[in-house]
Amino acid sequence: MSNRMSTENELQPVPGETPEAGERGSELRAAADASRVLDKMFEETGETVGNPKCANPHFITENVNVYYGDNHAIKDVSLEIGKNEVVALIGPSGCGKSTFLRCLNRMNDSVESARVSGTFLLDGQDIYSKHLDPVLLRARVGMVFQKPNPFPKTIYDNVAYGPRIHGLAADSSELDDIVHTSLERAGLLKEVRDRLDDPGTSLSGGQQQRLCIARTIAVDPEVILMDEPCSALDPIATARIEDLIDELSQNYVIVIVTHSMQQAARVSQRVAYFHLGSLVEVDHTNKVFTNPTHKLTENYITGRFG
Amino acid sequence: MTDTIKSLSTHDKVLAGLGKRRRSERNFRVFGLMATAVGIIFLAVFFTTLVANGSSAFMQTFVVLEFEFSEDALAPSGQLDLEYADFDGLVRNAIRREFPEVTSRRDRRELSKIVSVGAAYHLRDLLRKDHSLLGSHIQLAVPTSSNVDMLMKDNISRTVDAAQRTLSDKQIAWVDELVASGKIHSKFNTALFTNGDSREPELAGIRGALVGSIYMLIVTIAISFPIGAAAAIYLEEFAPKNRWADLIEVNINNLAAVPSIVFGLLALAVFINWMGLPRSAPLVGGLALSLLTLPVIIIASRAAIKSVPPSIRDAALALGASRMQVVFHHVIPLALPGMLTGAIIGMSRALGESAPLLMIGMVAFIVDVPGSFTDPSTALPVQVYLWADSPERAFAERTSAAIIVLLVFLLLMNLSAVIMRKRIERKW
Numbered sequence: 001m002s003n004r005m006s007t008e009n010e011l012q013p014v015p016g017e018t019p020e021a022g023e024r025g026s027e028l029r030a031a032a033d034a035s036r037v038l039d040k041m042f043e044e045t046g047e048t049v050g051n052p053k054c055a056n057p058h059f060i061t062e063n064v065n066v067y068y069g070d071n072h073a074i075k076d077v078s079l080e081i082g083k084n085e086v087v088a089l090i091g092p093s094g095c096g097k098s099t100f101l102r103c104l105n106r107m108n109d110s111v112e113s114a115r116v117s118g119t120f121l122l123d124g125q126d127i128y129s130k131h132l133d134p135v136l137l138r139a140r141v142g143m144v145f146q147k148p149n150p151f152p153k154t155i156y157d158n159v160a161y162g163p164r165i166h167g168l169a170a171d172s173s174e175l176d177d178i179v180h181t182s183l184e185r186a187g188l189l190k191e192v193r194d195r196l197d198d199p200g201t202s203l204s205g206g207q208q209q210r211l212c213i214a215r216t217i218a219v220d221p222e223v224i225l226m227d228e229p230c231s232a233l234d235p236i237a238t239a240r241i242e243d244l245i246d247e248l249s250q251n252y253v254i255v256i257v258t259h260s261m262q263q264a265a266r267v268s269q270r271v272a273y274f275h276l277g278s279l280v281e282v283d284h285t286n287k288v289f290t291n292p293t294h295k296l297t298e299n300y301i302t303g304r305f306g
Numbered sequence: 307m308t309d310t311i312k313s314l315s316t317h318d319k320v321l322a323g324l325g326k327r328r329r330s331e332r333n334f335r336v337f338g339l340m341a342t343a344v345g346i347i348f349l350a351v352f353f354t355t356l357v358a359n360g361s362s363a364f365m366q367t368f369v370v371l372e373f374e375f376s377e378d379a380l381a382p383s384g385q386l387d388l389e390y391a392d393f394d395g396l397v398r399n400a401i402r403r404e405f406p407e408v409t410s411r412r413d414r415r416e417l418s419k420i421v422s423v424g425a426a427y428h429l430r431d432l433l434r435k436d437h438s439l440l441g442s443h444i445q446l447a448v449p450t451s452s453n454v455d456m457l458m459k460d461n462i463s464r465t466v467d468a469a470q471r472t473l474s475d476k477q478i479a480w481v482d483e484l485v486a487s488g489k490i491h492s493k494f495n496t497a498l499f500t501n502g503d504s505r506e507p508e509l510a511g512i513r514g515a516l517v518g519s520i521y522m523l524i525v526t527i528a529i530s531f532p533i534g535a536a537a538a539i540y541l542e543e544f545a546p547k548n549r550w551a552d553l554i555e556v557n558i559n560n561l562a563a564v565p566s567i568v569f570g571l572l573a574l575a576v577f578i579n580w581m582g583l584p585r586s587a588p589l590v591g592g593l594a595l596s597l598l599t600l601p602v603i604i605i606a607s608r609a610a611i612k613s614v615p616p617s618i619r620d621a622a623l624a625l626g627a628s629r630m631q632v633v634f635h636h637v638i639p640l641a642l643p644g645m646l647t648g649a650i651i652g653m654s655r656a657l658g659e660s661a662p663l664l665m666i667g668m669v670a671f672i673v674d675v676p677g678s679f680t681d682p683s684t685a686l687p688v689q690v691y692l693w694a695d696s697p698e699r700a701f702a703e704r705t706s707a708a709i710i711v712l713l714v715f716l717l718l719m720n721l722s723a724v725i726m727r728k729r730i731e732r733k734w
Contacts (some may be wrong), residue, residue, distance in 0.1 A: 105624060112547050135626050143624035149617035151636060161635075162625040212621070219625060 049293045050283035054082040054270070058253050059104065059223060064118035066099055066108065073099045077118075077279040079272055081223075086245060086254040088264035088285070091274035092300065097257045100274070101225050104255065105141040106134045123222070139166055142216035143225040147232050148208030150200030150215070155192050158200040158211055159183060162219035178218055186214035187244055206237025213244060217252070224248065226256040230263065242267050261301055265289050273297045356713075360706025366495035366508060367455040368447040369421060369484060371400040373429060375439050388434055393426035397448070404489070405480060416477055420484075422449040424497075424509040449497070450490070452507040452700035454481055458492065461699055472699070498707060502673045503689065507700030510693070512708050514675045518588050518668070518683030519657060519715070521676060525592020526599060526656050531649050533596075534603030538645070541604070542611040543633050562601035569597045570662030578666060586667040586682040594662045599652030606648020610641040643727045650723040654716055660687035686712045 057080040066074035074096045081087050089097035099108070106127065108114040120127045127137050139162075150158050159179045162168070169175035179196075183189040188210045192203070200211050209229060216224055226245070230238040245254060245267045258264050264271050264285065271288040273281045273296070281288060281297045292298045314322075373396055380391040398418045402408065408417050425448035432446075433439050449455075453472045456462045458481075468475050484490045501511030545551050573594035577583045583590050614637050622632045638645075663669065668684050669692065676683035684692070686708060693705040 107620065107624060110619075110623065135628050138624055138626035143620075145617060145620060145624075147617060149615075149621045151618060151621065152640065161622075161627075165625070165627050165631055165635075215621075215625065 048078065048279045048282060050281045050288070052079050052272075052279065052282045054080045054085070056082045058083045058085075058123060059255075060119070060121040061100075061104075062119040064100065064103060064116070064120070066096070066103060066117075067113075067115045068099075068111070069113040073277050074103070075277045077274075077277075079279060079282060081253055081255060082270075083253060084249060084251075085270065086249045086256060086268045088268035088271045089255065089257045089274060090259070090261065090264050090271060090300070091280075093259075095274040096277040097272075097274045098227055101143075101227055101255060101257050104223070104225055105138050105143055107143065109134055139219055140221050141223040141225060142219060142221035144209070144212050144216055144227070144229045146228040148205055148212055150203070150208050150211050152199060152201055154197045155183075155200050155203070155211060156196040159214050159218045162215060166219060168219065182214040182218040183211075185217055185248070186210045187240065188214055204237070206233050206240060209233060209237070209241060210244065213241070213248075217248070221252065223253040223255065226254065228257050228259060231259060238263070261289070273300065275300070356706050356709055359703055360708075360710045362459045362461075363498065363703040363707035364495050365459075365492045366497065367450045367458045367490060367492050369450050369454075370445060370447045370489045370491070371397075371421070372403065372443055372445050373397070373400045374443050375429075375433060375441060377441055380433070380440065386437070386440060388430060391430070391433075393429045394423075396429055397421055397425045404484065408480075413476065416474060417480060419451055420454055420477060420480060422451050422508045423506055424449055424504075447491070447493070449508045450481075452698060453477075454490075455508055456699050457481060458485075458490070459703075461703075498704070502675045503671060503684070503692070504673060507696075507698050507704060510701070510704060512686065512689055512711055514672060515684050515686045515689035515708070516711065516715070518591070518676050519685045521588035521679050521683065522592040522595060522685060523653060523657060525589055525679065526595040527649065527653060529593065529596040530599045530603055530652060534600050534649070534652075535607050535645055537600075538604045538607030538611060539633060539638070542608050543629065543637065558601050558604050562605055565661070566598055566659050567661040567665060569594055570665030572597060573662060574665045584680050584682070586670050586672070586684075587680045588668075588676060588683050588685075589679040590666050591663050591668050591683075591685060592679075594666055595656040595659060598659060598662065599649075599656050602652040602655065603645075603648050606651060607641070607645040610644025610648065611637055613644065614640045639730075643731050646723060646727050646730070650720060653719060657716055657719070658687055658712070660685070660691055663688050686715065 059081040061080070062078045064074055064077045064079075065072070077096075077100060079087075079100075089101060091097050102108045103116055103120065104127075108116055116128065122137070122140065125132065127141075151161060153161070156179055159182050160175055163175060163178050169178055180189060183192065188207060191207060192198075192211075200208065203211060209232075213224075213229075230241050233241065242263060245256065248254060249267075256264075256267065268285050270282065271285045272279055273288065273292075273294070275296050281292060281294045283293070288297060289301060292301060375396070376399075379395050379399070380386060380393075398414075401417055401421055402414060405417060408414055428446075428448055432444075450458075453462065454477075457464075457473055457478065462471055462473060464478060473481075481490065497509060498511045499516075500513055501509055502514030504510040541551065541554065545554075573590060577590045577593050578585055583593075618636050618640065619632050622636050623629075627635065663685055667682075669688050670682060670684065671692070672682050672684050674681070690705055690708045690712065693701045693708060
């Protein structure tokens with residue numbers, strides 16, 4: 001919605017413009033018209049193109065609908081996420097990819113106005129079942145947020161928090177092991193080995209984000225959700241996180257929301273393109289970025305809008 | 307019109323308006339400076355008058371006299387009875403011994419008014435502690451009456467007509483004689499801190515009120531902080547956000563603005579008349595003040611809880627913490643400094659409050675220092691009010707002194723809160 005608005009704003013006639021600019025205006029108008037036609041076309045069919053299924057699914061979602069009050073934020077989305085797979089969710093701002101992600105570990109529960117419907121099966125188990133405590137679910141589905149959000153505690157306590165509340169370590173030496181392994185796997189141990197008692201907030205942005213990842217894997221979840229984990233980081237820190245995602249995908253299912261097409265191309269095996277709350281296209285990353293099926297996907301990845 | 311605007315460049319247009327912008331900025335700064343200065347001047351005037359009026363109350367005039375614990379006066383029947391012994395006579399004899407030339411009844415009565423009536427109590431206490439004093443002579447500094455004290459502090463003018471003063475010309479002459487012989491001197495006024503209230507200014511102290519205030523604050527903090535914090539946590543973290551929550555919020559905000567005397571009436575009706583708790587007791591005072599501070603604490607605590615970044619809650623939730631764990635492991639530790647600030651603001655308000663205490667009988671004249679939460683007592687601000695209302699000249703300086711003590715108490719309380727908060731904050 002927002003991108004369409006901005007396109008229209010650009011089309012406002014500006015007095016005293018040169019004829020060339022006018023030409024460009026009409027070009028933009030044509031593009032906006034085309035996009036509107038596409039939106040309409042999509043609304044009529046509403047079908048997801050590509051292949052939302054996968055051979056070895058770990059997380060199955062079907063006919064997911066999310067409402068924020070009267071706002072229909074997610075429209076009938078079905079998506080399967082396979083074992084040891086990195087799935088990237090892309091799309092313009094406000095298209096519902098973060099909302100969808102937050103459904104996967106029931107983080108939307110704490111949003112008063114949110115209503116979620118549809119089927120969510122994690123390893124065959126309904127995660128919205130009354131019998132499943134969200135605490136248990138979140139121990140299996142971890143999450144890394146957009147902005148690094150370490151607790152205002154020491155580095156050690158940050159990583160140890162999850163294992164502590166879940167009682168994962170029998171004694172303090174076992175807890176030490178978990179903390180060290182987690183930091184090691186998050187690629188942070190070398191940098192913080194000598195200052196585990198420093199506050200987590202004293203680290204740099206990239207280190208903080210890796211600390212958050214270490215904190216997440218300390219609980220040893222099955223799935224890790226990442227909501228634009230690199231959007232607040234510089235390119236070098238981003239590269240480190242991307243390498244880390246690659247390594248983690250050996251052991252975990254990863255769903256990552258990203259605004260960077262390059263990042264999606266680099267880290268993911270499959271890409272899901274969201275548009276205005278609908279899932280437009282899902283396919284292998286190569287296929288989507290080289291030969292997208294849907295016109296909307298093509299427009300987005302070629303930078304026409306978004 | 308359009309042409310003139312067009313012909314000017316952005317640089318020129320900005321330049322044209324720049325002077326006005328700078329002027330308004332300078333004016334605003336001057337206003338701000340003036341406002342701050344006015345505030346500081348008021349504060350300075352307030353403190354200087356307070357200290358100027360009150361500092362003299364911390365000194366007290368004493369007269370050194372020789373007392374004879376004569377058996378004739380104390381045990382005329384041969385048996386010492388402390389209750390009925392004539393200690394006043396002892397004091398009278400002692401002062402008369404200084405001025406043997408005074409013989410007329412009238413003059414002698416005036417003479418004995420130089421010494422405080424408290425001197426007799428002092429002698430009695432001495433003798434009670436040590437019976438062997440009976441029959442001995444001792445030299446002792448005893449407080450003078452408040453009128454003599456006022457004269458020594460130049461609060462009673464010698465030049466005004468004798469009929470207009472509380473000391474006669476003769477009394478002034480005697481005092482001058484005692485000064486000349488070095489028998490009158492001034493000492494730190496310990497009675498101010500060790501005694502309860504009294505009708506005699508030189509014997510009146512703030513201990514009763516201070517202890518009453520401390521008892522009350524203990525009750526207030528013990529009741530209002532846990533309840534206020536629990537209510538704030540529930541409303542912020544657990545209560546559903548609906549119309550009821552809005553209604554409760556509006557009501558709490560209104561309660562914070564209710565005049566304090568109304569809470570006094572409520573306390574009178576509920577705690578004293580209905581529940582039958584004792585009148586004038588710090589317990590009831592503390593309960594009344596709890597009603598007063600609860601909304602303040604709730605509002606401040608909610609603000610503190612609200613200011614904990616949601617990202618911290620999300621992080622804990624995403625790790626699988628239950629809502630209780632999120633609240634107790636993350637939200638409260640981060641919100642605690644703010645909650646404590648709220649509690650201290652509430653306590654400071656409670657400490658300075660007198661209106662609700664008037665309603666529950668804490669304005670009574672109470673001499674004894676309270677020993678428990680249910681003993682009759684008064685409070686510092688009420689003591690200030692009582693003394694300010696007293697006609698004796700010497701109570702004026704004691705009023706200021708009581709205000710100084712109240713302010714110091716307040717300052718110490720705030721200071722300890724700041725230190726406590728700093729310590730908690732450093733931990734995180």
